[in-house]
Amino acid sequence: MKTTIIILIVLAVVAFGAYFIFSNNNSYQAPKNTIQTAAELQPSAVSDIAVSIKGFAFSPLNLSVKVGTKVTWTNNDSAPHTVTSDSGTLLNSPTLSPGQSYSVTFTTPGTVNYHCTIHPMMRGTVTVTN
Ligand code: CO
Numbered sequence: 001m002k003t004t005i006i007i008l009i010v011l012a013v014v015a016f017g018a019y020f021i022f023s024n025n026n027s028y029q030a031p032k033n034t035i036q037t038a039a040e041l042q043p044s045a046v047s048d049i050a051v052s053i054k055g056f057a058f059s060p061l062n063l064s065v066k067v068g069t070k071v072t073w074t075n076n077d078s079a080p081h082t083v084t085s086d087s088g089t090l091l092n093s094p095t096l097s098p099g100q101s102y103s104v105t106f107t108t109p110g111t112v113n114y115h116c117t118i119h120p121m122m123r124g125t126v127t128v129t130n
Contacts, residue, residue: 003065006034026091030115032097038095047069048069048070048072049063049065049070049071049072050072051063051071051074052073052076053074053075053077053083053122054077055077055095056058056077056079056081056119057122058083058122058123058124061125061127062124062125062127063124063125063127064126064129065126065127065128066095066128066130067106067128067130068105068106068107068130069103069105069128070103070105070106071094071103071104071105072101073093073101073102074099074100075096075097075099075100076099077098078098080095080098080121081095081096081118081119082116082117082118083102083114083116084114084115084117085112085113085114085129086113086114086115087113088112091112091114106121106126106128108128109130110123110127111125111126111127112126112128113125114126
Protein backbone atom coordinates (compact mmCIF):
# COMPACT_ATOMS: atom_id res chain seq x y z
CA MET A 1 0.00 0.00 0.00
CA LYS A 2 2.74 2.48 0.91
CA THR A 3 4.63 1.52 -2.27
CA THR A 4 1.53 2.22 -4.40
CA ILE A 5 1.14 5.69 -2.86
CA ILE A 6 4.83 6.47 -3.46
CA ILE A 7 4.55 5.32 -7.09
CA LEU A 8 1.45 7.49 -7.59
CA ILE A 9 3.23 10.51 -6.09
CA VAL A 10 6.26 9.91 -8.33
CA LEU A 11 3.98 9.59 -11.39
CA ALA A 12 2.16 12.79 -10.42
CA VAL A 13 5.44 14.69 -10.04
CA VAL A 14 6.71 13.36 -13.41
CA ALA A 15 3.41 14.23 -15.09
CA PHE A 16 3.45 17.74 -13.61
CA GLY A 17 7.07 18.18 -14.69
CA ALA A 18 6.28 17.02 -18.21
CA TYR A 19 3.28 19.37 -18.38
CA PHE A 20 5.39 22.26 -17.10
CA ILE A 21 8.10 21.70 -19.74
CA PHE A 22 5.50 21.23 -22.48
CA SER A 23 3.59 24.42 -21.61
CA ASN A 24 6.89 26.31 -21.28
CA ASN A 25 7.83 25.21 -24.81
CA ASN A 26 4.48 26.41 -26.12
CA SER A 27 4.77 29.82 -24.50
CA TYR A 28 8.34 30.06 -25.83
CA GLN A 29 7.21 29.44 -29.41
CA ALA A 30 4.41 32.01 -29.28
CA PRO A 31 6.63 35.11 -29.48
CA LYS A 32 8.57 33.53 -32.38
CA ASN A 33 5.36 33.15 -34.36
CA THR A 34 4.33 36.70 -33.50
CA ILE A 35 7.62 38.06 -34.86
CA GLN A 36 7.30 36.08 -38.10
CA THR A 37 3.74 37.31 -38.60
CA ALA A 38 4.77 40.93 -38.03
CA ALA A 39 7.53 40.58 -40.64
CA GLU A 40 5.09 39.14 -43.15
CA LEU A 41 2.65 42.01 -42.55
CA GLN A 42 5.21 44.77 -43.14
CA PRO A 43 4.00 46.88 -46.09
CA SER A 44 5.97 46.20 -49.25
CA ALA A 45 7.66 49.06 -51.06
CA VAL A 46 5.83 50.65 -53.98
CA SER A 47 7.05 48.90 -57.10
CA ASP A 48 9.38 50.79 -59.39
CA ILE A 49 8.25 51.16 -62.99
CA ALA A 50 10.39 51.06 -66.12
CA VAL A 51 9.60 52.94 -69.32
CA SER A 52 11.50 51.97 -72.44
CA ILE A 53 12.33 54.51 -75.12
CA LYS A 54 12.50 52.58 -78.36
CA GLY A 55 11.52 53.15 -81.99
CA PHE A 56 11.10 56.88 -81.30
CA ALA A 57 8.34 56.18 -78.78
CA PHE A 58 7.82 55.86 -75.03
CA SER A 59 6.59 52.43 -73.93
CA PRO A 60 4.23 52.26 -72.17
CA LEU A 61 2.87 55.44 -73.71
CA ASN A 62 0.34 56.15 -70.94
CA LEU A 63 1.35 55.17 -67.45
CA SER A 64 -0.71 55.09 -64.23
CA VAL A 65 1.24 54.93 -60.97
CA LYS A 66 0.68 55.34 -57.24
CA VAL A 67 2.21 58.25 -55.31
CA GLY A 68 5.73 57.25 -54.24
CA THR A 69 6.47 55.26 -57.39
CA LYS A 70 9.86 55.72 -59.00
CA VAL A 71 9.71 55.65 -62.79
CA THR A 72 12.89 55.07 -64.78
CA TRP A 73 13.09 55.88 -68.47
CA THR A 74 15.82 54.04 -70.35
CA ASN A 75 16.88 54.96 -73.86
CA ASN A 76 16.93 51.63 -75.71
CA ASP A 77 17.03 53.42 -79.06
CA SER A 78 19.87 54.25 -81.43
CA ALA A 79 19.10 58.00 -81.24
CA PRO A 80 19.34 60.43 -78.29
CA HIS A 81 16.08 61.44 -76.57
CA THR A 82 14.82 63.51 -73.63
CA VAL A 83 12.02 63.11 -71.07
CA THR A 84 10.58 66.61 -70.69
CA SER A 85 7.34 67.88 -69.11
CA ASP A 86 5.07 69.84 -71.46
CA SER A 87 4.78 72.41 -68.66
CA GLY A 88 6.75 72.77 -65.44
CA THR A 89 10.01 71.04 -64.63
CA LEU A 90 8.95 67.79 -62.94
CA LEU A 91 10.34 65.83 -65.88
CA ASN A 92 13.46 67.53 -67.16
CA SER A 93 16.05 64.98 -68.23
CA PRO A 94 19.30 65.84 -69.93
CA THR A 95 19.75 64.41 -73.42
CA LEU A 96 19.84 60.65 -72.90
CA SER A 97 22.31 58.86 -75.11
CA PRO A 98 21.52 55.25 -76.07
CA GLY A 99 21.77 53.14 -72.91
CA GLN A 100 21.31 56.03 -70.48
CA SER A 101 18.48 56.27 -67.93
CA TYR A 102 16.55 58.99 -66.12
CA SER A 103 14.49 58.45 -62.95
CA VAL A 104 11.81 60.48 -61.17
CA THR A 105 9.84 59.59 -58.02
CA PHE A 106 6.29 60.91 -58.25
CA THR A 107 5.12 62.43 -54.94
CA THR A 108 2.04 64.41 -56.00
CA PRO A 109 -1.20 63.14 -57.57
CA GLY A 110 -1.96 64.49 -61.03
CA THR A 111 -1.34 64.03 -64.73
CA VAL A 112 2.00 64.85 -66.31
CA ASN A 113 2.20 65.12 -70.08
CA TYR A 114 5.69 64.92 -71.48
CA HIS A 115 7.58 64.78 -74.73
CA CYS A 116 11.07 64.49 -76.22
CA THR A 117 12.50 67.93 -77.06
CA ILE A 118 14.53 66.48 -79.94
CA HIS A 119 11.51 64.73 -81.48
CA PRO A 120 8.40 66.68 -80.34
CA MET A 121 6.06 64.08 -81.85
CA MET A 122 7.30 61.66 -79.17
CA ARG A 123 4.76 62.03 -76.40
CA GLY A 124 3.78 60.30 -73.17
CA THR A 125 1.62 60.64 -70.07
CA VAL A 126 2.07 59.72 -66.41
CA THR A 127 -1.06 59.71 -64.24
CA VAL A 128 -0.28 59.71 -60.51
CA THR A 129 -2.94 58.69 -57.99
CA ASN A 130 -3.07 58.18 -54.22
CO1 CO B 1 13.34 61.61 -79.03
